[in-house]
Amino acid sequence: MSVIPVLEADVLRRQDPELAEILLGELARQSTTLQLIAAENFTSPAVLAALGSPLANKYAEGYPGARHHGGCEIVDVAERVAVDRAKALFGAEHANVQAHSGSSAVLAAYAALLRPGDTVLALGLPYGGHLTHGSPANFSGRWFDFVGYGVDAETGIVDYAQVRSLARLHRPKAIVCGSIAYPRHIDYAFFREVADEVGAYLIADAAHPIGLVAGGAAPNPVPYADVVCATTHKVLRGPRGGMLLCGSELAERVDRAVFPFTQGGAQMHTIAAKAVAFGEAATPAFTAYAHQVVANARVLAAGLAAEGLVVTTGGTDTHLITADPLPLGVDGRAARGQLAAAGMVLDCCALPHGDSRGLRLGTAAVTTQGMGEGEMAGIAALVAGVLRGRVDARSARDEVRDLVGGFPPYPG
């Protein structure tokens, strides 16, 4: 089966060869280069089928049973299934699956709990806070008064003592825990304790680890946070989108914060695809996947460290690794370019120490492809070979093509 149903029917190719070529070109790029971006994954053909379904045609403002449009009987069922599956998967009393993205979920969490001008304590952007955690370029930085905590410059671990002292000093209305680049588990019980001490809401932005939570490979923030925000497209391996989890007492505020406060019509094809992904994530196969993601990341981190890169926190508990390649004579930005030329796609990121940028990579996508610890060791060696100039871009590209050729993301 083709993963792009419209192309299988040849409809797009006949009607719009220009776009068909772009879609197939992207499929080829994803299949012939190494996908090490920590936030990416390969969704299943079933998820792609739901995304490409006629549910994309349906307008459905509101919530199941209370829509502003007619004809919602069937999509109502899709949303109820998605909500029920999300609640069961994460042990939450309430789930909202309408958020269009991770950022929309964070926006809705703030809208549910805060007023403009409120003080919010979150991980500072230089340490891995997301744009929605107070960037001046984002609504969050303009509408709220953000105070940033950091990580220990030596160890890279969240400076929990600083979290407590800043919370006591600033008495924030909300505390946000979660990051775009934190490789370790977060101590949610600690954050809950501090939030309770200062009378703050606790918002867990679990966009990255939520898929590990689903597979039992990372601690679940749901019992601790007032609201959990997440994406559905990172380790969780669903469609691009967001969701919120909370207790029953905040359910109505969260729902109204999504619609009608910050969004319009729900994207029913995406919600159906989220339901498919939640169904997949509830299987033993996904539990095995989540644990393999972490095992792979540990081997990759150890391999990079053995090659001389400085791995933040000395390793990882998750799918995500950040590392400084400077000891190999190249900073993160240049390294990303060299590795891209060699067919290895990853990001650069801020590092807790110093001014140079580091590399951020993850194992969610390669693990979905079926790669294991042996391949991770090979990837670490290849990364170092390229950055040290031992392997030229052309032979690295050939090596990458051989490697990924054995693990097609969409066989056939």
Ligand SMILES: *Cc1c(COP(=O)(O)O)cnc(C)c1O
């Ligand atoms: C990825 C991410 C987001 C944003 O998700 P989008 O879907 O890109 O809007 C928000 N917060 C954190 C911590 C993330 O990692």
